[in-house]
Amino acid sequence: MTESTTAGAVASGTVDIGDLSVRRLGFGTMRLTGKGIWGPPDDHDESIRVLRRAVALGVTFIDTADSYGPYVAEELIREALHPYAEDVLIATKAGLLRTGPDVWVPLGNPSYLRQEVEMSLRRLGLERIDLLQLHRVDPNFPLEDQVGELVTMRDEGKIRHIGLSEVGVDELKAAQQITPIVSVQNLYNLADRSAEDVLNEAQAQGIAFIPWFPLAAGPLAAADGPLHQLAVDHDATPSQLALAWLLKRSPVMLPIPGTSQVSHLESNIAAAEITLTEAEFAAISDAAA
Numbered sequence: 001m002t003e004s005t006t007a008g009a010v011a012s013g014t015v016d017i018g019d020l021s022v023r024r025l026g027f028g029t030m031r032l033t034g035k036g037i038w039g040p041p042d043d044h045d046e047s048i049r050v051l052r053r054a055v056a057l058g059v060t061f062i063d064t065a066d067s068y069g070p071y072v073a074e075e076l077i078r079e080a081l082h083p084y085a086e087d088v089l090i091a092t093k094a095g096l097l098r099t100g101p102d103v104w105v106p107l108g109n110p111s112y113l114r115q116e117v118e119m120s121l122r123r124l125g126l127e128r129i130d131l132l133q134l135h136r137v138d139p140n141f142p143l144e145d146q147v148g149e150l151v152t153m154r155d156e157g158k159i160r161h162i163g164l165s166e167v168g169v170d171e172l173k174a175a176q177q178i179t180p181i182v183s184v185q186n187l188y189n190l191a192d193r194s195a196e197d198v199l200n201e202a203q204a205q206g207i208a209f210i211p212w213f214p215l216a217a218g219p220l221a222a223a224d225g226p227l228h229q230l231a232v233d234h235d236a237t238p239s240q241l242a243l244a245w246l247l248k249r250s251p252v253m254l255p256i257p258g259t260s261q262v263s264h265l266e267s268n269i270a271a272a273e274i275t276l277t278e279a280e281f282a283a284i285s286d287a288a289a
């Protein structure tokens with residue numbers, strides 16, 4: 001394994017979000033909330049430190065959603081980072097209703113999507129959201145109406161770019177009949193590669209692929225997990241290998257590992273500085289398959 005000399009997320013390179021460019025190693029804010037992604041985090045001040053440290057380490061893509069908390073993650077982002085540095089992109093989402101801890105209900109009623117975007121703008125202290133991702137496609141409403149409402153809000157200047165979350169290739173292409181889509185965010189990590197076809201499509205089109213649960217929500221970062229021995233051999237941590245593997249997997253890959261702790265954040269971001277050989281890439285693939 002060779003280590004680059006460029007520090008922090010800068011070493012991950014960049015990927016385009018429409019006309020914007022962000023570092024390929026981002027940060028996900030879902031863990032800055034209470035149990036069940038409901039209510040405030042246990043340690044508010046540490047959450048603020050995590051967000052500020054992420055940006056200090058070169059992260060320019062911060063993923064969030066109004067449904068995280070709900071509202072908690074967006075409020076923390078504003079408290080920690082507003083006014084935002086010019087190169088920092090806050091990507092949020094709309095399309096999920098929260099009725100309790102661990103309860104997530106897709107709701108694509110265009111009026112609800114509009115309210116979510118309006119309230120995210122207010123909460124984040126933004127005049128325009130650089131990337132608004134449709135969190136889920138709601139089968140109870142026509143796709144044209146859900147994406148169409150976001151297009152209307154883009155035309156009104158409230159959204160800059162539109163992305164999708166948890167879609168198949170057919171849904172991506174159907175949405176692209178309506179408007180340009182700049183990113184797809186799907187579940188994808190070393191241990192669950194079921195979205196491989198969507199990743200390949202995103203890569204072929206040159207649009208960002210944002211893998212959620214890049215650490216399988218924890219197990220791939222665990223000291224006793226499947227990457228334990230390889231990590232020991234390479235003087236790295238399991239989470240670093242899992243993230244370095246993602247970064248090598250595709251040039252459009254934009255992982256957004258989540259954590260509530262500065263120490264974990266620093267370790268995760270250092271993964272950008274790891275360059276895997278083909279043999280190491282294959283060994284990590286096999287270890288976690």
Ligand SMILES: NC(=O)c1ccc[n+]([C@@H]2O[C@H](COP(=O)([O-])OP(=O)(O)OC[C@H]3O[C@@H](n4cnc5c(N)ncnc54)[C@H](OP(=O)(O)O)[C@@H]3O)[C@@H](O)[C@H]2O)c1
Nearest residue numbers: 028029030212213214215216217218221257258259260264
């Ligand atoms: N589009 C969607 O539907 C969707 C769904 C889920 C998530 N997301 C987004 O994707 C982001 C990433 O997913 P995620 O945060 O759920 O899962 P993840 O990044 O795969 O894993 C996060 C978990 O791993 C732990 N962890 C992180 N770094 C670690 C380290 N270095 N050592 C040990 N443990 C570590 C964290 O605990 P600690 O807090 O203790 O570090 C946390 O419990 C979210 O934050 C959110 O922005 C999107």
